[in-house]
Amino acid sequence: MKKNLFSTVLLTAVLAGLSATEAPAQTATGQSEEKTRKTPALTSKVYEKLSSAQKAVDEESFASALSALNALAGQTGKRALNSYELANVFNLKAFVLFSQDKLSESVKIYRKVIAQPDIPLALEQNTRFTISQILMMQEQWQPALQELNKWFKLATTVGSNAFVMRAQVHYQLQNHDRALRDINKAISLYENKGKVAKEQWLSLARFLYHKKGNLKAAVTTLNKLLIHYPKKMYWLQLAYLHSELGQEKKQLSALESAYIQGLLDKEKELTNLAYLYLNASTPHKAAVLLEKAINNKHLKPSTRNLELLANAWRQAQELDKAVDVMEKVAPVSDKGELWIQLGNIYFDSEHYDKAIQAFKSGLAKEGVRRTDLAQMSLGMAQFNQKEYQAARRSFLLAKKDKRSTSTAKKWLTHLKKTEQREAALQ
Template sequence: MMSDYHLSTKTLRPVLVKLGCSIALGVATVFAMPIVSSSLQPVLGTHSVGIAHAAEKSEKPKRSTRRTPAIRAKVYEKLNEAQMAADEKKYNEAIRLLNELRDKEGRNSLNSYELANLYNMYAFIYFTQEKYEQALDAYRNVVKQPDIPEAMELNTKYTIAQLYFVKEDYKGGVSTLLEWFKAKQALGEDPGAGAYSLLAQGYYQLKDLDRALKYIEVAINDYTSRGKVPKEQWWGLQRYLYYEKNDIKRVAAILEETLKHYQKKAYWLQLSSMYNELKMDSKATAAMETAYTEGVLDNDKELINMAYLFLSQEVPYKAAKVLDQAIKKGDVPATSKNLELLGNAWRQAQELKKAIPEMEKAAAKSDKGELWSRLGNIYLDNDQFDKAEKAIENAFKKGDLKRPDTAYLVLGMARFNLQEYEGARKAFKEAAKSEKSADYAKQWMQFMTKELERQEALKDG
């Protein structure tokens, strides 16, 4: 699982804004259900176009062919006054001014465009107060008005779809968004990559993963075809959907592309994980090493994992260097297990003088004999026979040895080199009780017997 690599969980973050901005939902590095956080900025037009919502910042509304009535000066002034109150966060005052305009002028006396702008301002204030249902009702009233500009009607419908997403009513959001798509396409207008990504998010939440993948790829391809870098969260959703299809190769390719533009630790860890699943061990190690070199591996599990990857690739020196530096800096705790791993890494790297102190510290922290047995073996390899003997004796005192027969072999060889022949013979006899070590122990006893005979012959000579 990708989550096994300590991926930090993030959320989808839709943002609704007024006149010139839009909701943008995205799946971050990790794939999670959305928690909404939103902001809204009101703008009142300075001419008869009035207040409207835009689906994309760069979108230019198509010129309406409808005959739209103008906003009268006295109505404009009241709307502007209400907006100024809203700008100052005097929402009750703003609502009072709107109610006054509605009641004094009378709904029947306000023309359709004036009513559309009135409801639009209500919607903005309710949304700002997180009264989403009331905001939705107000926006619905906007599009009910006849003879409003097509651009205003379209953009308000898009905003309604966005509000459904804010309310986590994804079925309503997708349905409304599809209506909006149909209207846009009827006008010969491109909905835009942002709208396709929003639709993909909706289908993702409805667990229609095939449609979600279809539309997020439309959004990504739209950007890449124009030389633009797709949004980070778009790639996040795309790779999640391929991961659900168990297309690990495609997930790895998406991560490779993402990392060209968005350098984050989580992506390196995920890429290493995908390479592992693909049995591409060297690439998995290389991905982690890049993250390590960049200094983004910052917890003990990640650093220890890095060391294990180096050991698996038979580069123990790098594993030892990673652990040594991490333990000295305090990034990895100096536990018996971690010190043993460091000692073994140094040993595999043929750095016995560095391995021994680490194994000594590891053994001293352990309440079991196993580490003392391994330490005795290292002492023997380093021709420190007296220390090897003491370490093995200590191992037997502590007990809990996995292979006591091999410990007896080490003890026998250490004593032989110390010319403690009787003690060596006893140790080899104990080792010979195990089928796994019997032949080797007997060979040593035969060798020792011949060696003693040779020594006696030299004396007689």
Template sequence: MSEYHLSTSKVRPVLLNLACSFSLGVAALMALPVVSSSLAPALQMDSPFAAQAAEKEKPKRSTRRTPAIRAKIFEKLNAAQEAADAKRYNEAIGMLNELRDKEGRGSLNSYELANLYNMYAFIYFTQEKYEQALDAYRNVVKQPDIPEAMELNTKYTIAQLYFVKEDYKNGVNVLLEWFKAKQEMQEDPGAGAYALLAQGYYQLKDLDRALKYIEVAINDYQKRGKVPKEQWWGLQRYLYYEKNDIKRVAAILEETLKYYQKKAYWLQLSAMYNEMKLDRKATATMEAAYEQGLLEKDKELINMAYLYLSQEVPYKAAKVLDKGIKSGAIPATSKNLEILGNSWRQAQEIKRAIPEMEKAAAKSDKGELWSRLGSIYLDNDEFEKAEKAIESAFRKGDLKRPDSAYLVLGMARFNLQKYAEAKKAFKEALKSEKSKDYAKNWLEFMEREIARQEALKDEV
């Protein structure tokens, strides 16, 4: 009887990214968006003949004698594969059923049965019928005397399918069996397998083992001069954050940013520097993201401005806010306009501060902003505007420091030579422990100034 061994031209692998993910969550990394990343390697679903082709490419390590696929069985399997490749799945399943039932399970040898079930699994998997695919794959590995490579590849696929079904306990158990077989054959499991095992332990909340194996995967890549997968670093830094090892999280983010330039990583790194009280680094990191045009949301831009203010660089803070408000990226609310006005004021740009504070005050129903506007007017020697602004502040009410407002009002009226009214304002400020000394000094100064002016009149 003729025997057929199948060529690699019949191998048509299908790639699937497993839906095995982890969530960092908002609370996990401070300001970081919960970030969700796929850690599993691509799942390769071979045609029924892939394992035999792989056996041809690798030297055999076992003494198993694998029976050959007979010509008539080969032709029927090949026909089913062609139907499956053309997405005629029901037709393909019918062919397989006929082969299984007509020939009879007893008349098919173990390798023929293994390829039969492998084809069933491939079709079910393509249709996302994962439970049926799992059953078919389990039937593959039940067959005796199949190539070790086929058995190992199938077990690995079974483990991954458990992950797809979120059955992580069984997935990890099968994966550990696969690891043991690999070790017995003295074969390297590969970084991707360690990463998948780490993902499984993460899902089982065994974070210590998850960290152990994700680091094996990352170190393996780095030793070979390869860049670790972005998702691997994501899981590693999450696990270190859970251990409250902020320094290590920052180091991982620094390494990640060398290869994966994403806004989320800049924001996370800045947050980590903040936790470590490295304010200059936190600001510089956010600035790097800003200069690259990565900060687009209003909260991100406002946070950038606050960081500049914390580092006593108000001019840069004002520029960020001014550009953001003019472009519409930052809403022109009373609060945001106030921050802009205060930033210009701290930068000694009074003429720029005034119009922003005027707009902020006009949008506010409270007196606090009018009080601050009055203070800015006073700094710019616009005494009449300062007086009117403070008067508006008192009419609207809700002042945090009315004593300070009285001081500004008193100084504005003094410069307008409204001495009696200025005296009333300073006397109100005297009532506050925080301002009484300053108010007293102003009253004494004003009395001396009035006396000096009266003396000049007498001399004339």
């Protein structure tokens, strides 16, 4: 499988032979290399032996191929190979070692290829690129970067893939600025040809923008990803970025878009959207979402979730539905707070007798967040039921908490005047 990393041009160049002189190379900036290279000829005898070794490689007879190549490289005297012939021998030998997963040995032999004088520029380019790939496979990032930078200086043209490759190396070396510059160059080259940048390129750019704190650029990149590669994770990332930017409406829009597409199925995702609906003063949407999620078993009918559902129905003024939910959850809970919430719903729907019982049940249990407010609510329900003495006791208990002292005093005054007025009428 590793063989697929390499261009077949490298091996075909070995056997086909290159011209004695090559056109001046251009750097990545388009500047021509000043010197042309005169390359020694590849003799027919060496070519035939290389062809034979190549055939052995194709048949995966690696031992046979290596034996032939070592014999070629070891020829001395009049039969000694010239620099170009040696480069071809080392090139094929390095490939054989690579094919046997002997990566470090392969790199050593590839370096012998570029150590030969007067080899064709294309062969040096391909070899350096190959070395950098193998070093990346071995996670030797700094040496890989050095080889890549040398390749960039020699390359006649530099395509998007090379910039992506170097961006990945920079990323591994924590050079985020340089990685971002290279990945953006790759994306730009691709898009200038009318092509859609690859998903992993855009994803890396998005990550690097976020790492640098450039959230707006990260959002722009995510929007590209969603246009060309719509996926749940990108909607969630977009919502998260809008949250970081304090753009709650856009955060809601992103999550809602994912929900409409049926992409949200985890409890946290669904409850987050429900809370955003509540914060946006659209409680009916929150209630419908929660109820549907519970019915579809995407959301557990836990006390917490049912409490949230009841509150959503209550805020939506769907009091009967809120009561139905809370009547199920409050009796099976040890939390007094749920009884208080049920009492408040009864109070809102003017069922004061039921509200009184719910408030009393809640106050008899632990877990009531604000007992002073619960006593105030109980007192008001008792007042509406004309249970004035009981209401007075509730207001006096609420008065003991400084947070409710002022309100309790007002209600006690109002209660006294009401009693006096009714007594006078009688």
